[in-house]
Amino acid sequence: MDLAKAILYHASSTPNHIALIYEENTYTYEQLNKEINRFSHGLHMKGIKKGDKVSLYLKNSDQFVIAAYALWRIGAVVVPINFRLTAPELAYILEQSDSILVLSDAELIETARQAVQLVEHDLEIAVVGEDAPHVVNWQSYRSDDVNEPNIALLPTDDAQILYTSGTTGKPKGALFTHSNIIAVNMSVTYMTKLQRDDVYLLIAPAFHSAGLNMIVTTTLFAGATLVVQRDFHPVEAQKAVQQHKVTMFFAVPAMYNAILQVPKGMFNLSSIRACNYGAAPMSPSLIEASIDYFGTDQFYNCCGLTEAGPGGVLLLPEEHATKIGAAGKAMPFLNARVVRDDFTDVAPGEVGEFILRSSSIMKEYYKKPEETQKAFRNGWLLTGDLATIDEEGYITLVDRKKDMIISGGENIYSVEVEQVLDAHPDVVEVAIVGLPDTQWGEVVTAIVVLKEGATLTLEEIQAFCREHLAGYKVPRHMIEVAILPRNASGKVLKYHLREQLTKQ
Known part of the structure; x- marks a missing residue:
């Protein structure tokens, strides 16, 4: 089976069921399947063949979904790219991935042009949306042929290259096969009890593994309805829930924080049956506030890794009562362990490395054999x-x-300190990093975002922390900022913070 087969199946079994909603555009499964075929044939006629890499430098839209499935249907490899990247960052991925075509939103076309000029191999651009000078429009790839392309695909064929978040440096391209992603679809469908009558709201970026594989491909795999929002806005997201009777959504902690700033009760959110969170640690205090806000305790902690599809561990709603703050147990069809350096399992309470094994885990880091070798040991993915x-x-x-x-000489884990400070009434969010110190080696430093109008001193933070933490874990420095630097998946870029603060 390949990824596009799910669309074909639902087009045959439930042709009139709504598959995709984006702004004013609505597609049944039959309509979506025909539109995918039109672009599949057009892409193939213009020379895109099995194994070719095509980058999607796009925001969330119906065309993102159609393009991805059209490319998969002819055996091409999809390379989703963060639309926030600068031209040099974009050029690095276009070059490293061997992309021969990049689809760019009209609003991003100038950055795409600049990036293509920096790439050494031949690369074409197609603009999605309004026409741009000297660039072919994506609609020119649309043919009149609605039949299935006659291209043989295998589950082991390459399907996508997802570039890692780059929290520790340049991103690496995690290469996945069709069977890898279908394993993600099966796991998420099973663990969240996703059904055909569900309506899933996409507010996370589709270029990210959670947005693309946990939401887009899994929703369509299950034959449910996908509602796509181009950009995240907490008010517009709640409007969509009310309008489309959304039953499920996934958001990173920063999104939940933004949603909670909207006065409770402005919109009817009663249709929601499941709230998923992940991509970054979510403090118990934020989880509890979100449960109260949405009026449901059906919260799932989906703690996954890009290299695993995403896959990882899961905390079910009924487990939050006693295990809130934990990541959970292995997701369905995955194995998870915590091990010492000698690869033996740690004792309860002992700190070790979190490792994973599953059919959803990447094939390799694209064109990086040494990094691939370092990432695996005895068939297990070393997550770091x-x-x-x-x-x-x-x-x-x-x-x-x-x-x-x-x-x-003491090991201090930043998440533990962050969870304490997250509970402070004047703190919106916080990042804990270690800064060099001649006496102690490193000292705990708190970078905090305060609520509007609030003031907080280092002494007050220290006093609050001492009520919950041993003295050596208490921050020695405090720096107030307006916003924390994050990557596209919502993870705080701590190495950026360390670099910036070390230079000061």
């Missing part, structure tokens, strides 16, 4: 995340290996 596991098998992530702070 530090974690603990309790007596009942629940895993809690405590830090990235590279983010752990060593002060005076």
Whole structure:
């Protein structure tokens, strides 16, 4: 089976069921399947063949979905790219991925032009939306042929290259086959009980693994309805929930924070049956506030990794009562462990590395054999995340290996300190990093975003932390900022913070 087969199946079994809604455009499964075929034939006629890499430098839209499936239907490899990247950053991915075509939104076309000029191999641009000078329009790839292309595909064929968040440097391209992504679809469908009558709202970026594989491809795999929003706005998201009777959505913690700023009760959110969160740690206090806001306790902690599809561990709604703050247990059809350096399992409460094994895990880092070799050991993916596991098998992530702070010989895990400060009434969000210190090696430093009009001193933060933390974990420095730097998946770029603060 390949990814596009799901659309064909639902077009045959439930042709009139709504598949996709974007702004004023609505597609049944039959209509969506025909539109995908039109572009599949057009792409093939213009020389795109099986194995070719095509980059999608696009915001969320119906055309993003159609383009991805049209490319998969002819065996091409989809390379979704963060639309926030600068021209040099975009050029790096276009070059490294061997892309021969990039689809760009009209509003992004100048950045795309600049990036293409920096790429050494031949590369074409097609604009999605309004025409741009000297660039072919994406609609020119649309043919009149609505039949299925006669191209043989295997589950083991390459399907997509997802570039990692780059929280520790230049992004690497995680290469996935069709069967890898279908394994994600099966796992998410099973764990969230996704049904045909569900309506899933996409507010996360589709270029990210959660947006593309946990939401877009899984919703369409299950034959449900996908509602696509181009950009995230907390008011517009709630309007969409009310208008389309949305039953499920996924948001990163920063999105939940923004949603909670909208006065409660402005919109009817009663249709929601499941709220998913992940991509970055979400503090217990924010989870509890969100449960109260949405009026449901059906919250799923989906703690996944790009290289795993995403896949990882899951905390079910009924487990939040006693295990809130934990990442959970392995998602369906995955194996998860926490191990020491010698690859033996840690004892309960002991910190080790979180590792994964699953059919959803990437094939390799594209054109990076050394990095690929370092990422695997005995068939297990080494995530680089530090974690603990309790007596009942629940895993809690405590830090990235590279983010752990060593002060005076003591290991300090930033997530633990962040969760304490997240509960402070004047703190909107916080990042904990270690800064160099001649006496202690590193010292704990809190970078905080305060609520509007609030003031907070280092002494007040220290006093608050001492009520919950050992003295060596208490921040020695505090820096107030207006916003924390994040990557597209919502993760705080701590290495950026460390670099900036070290230079000061």
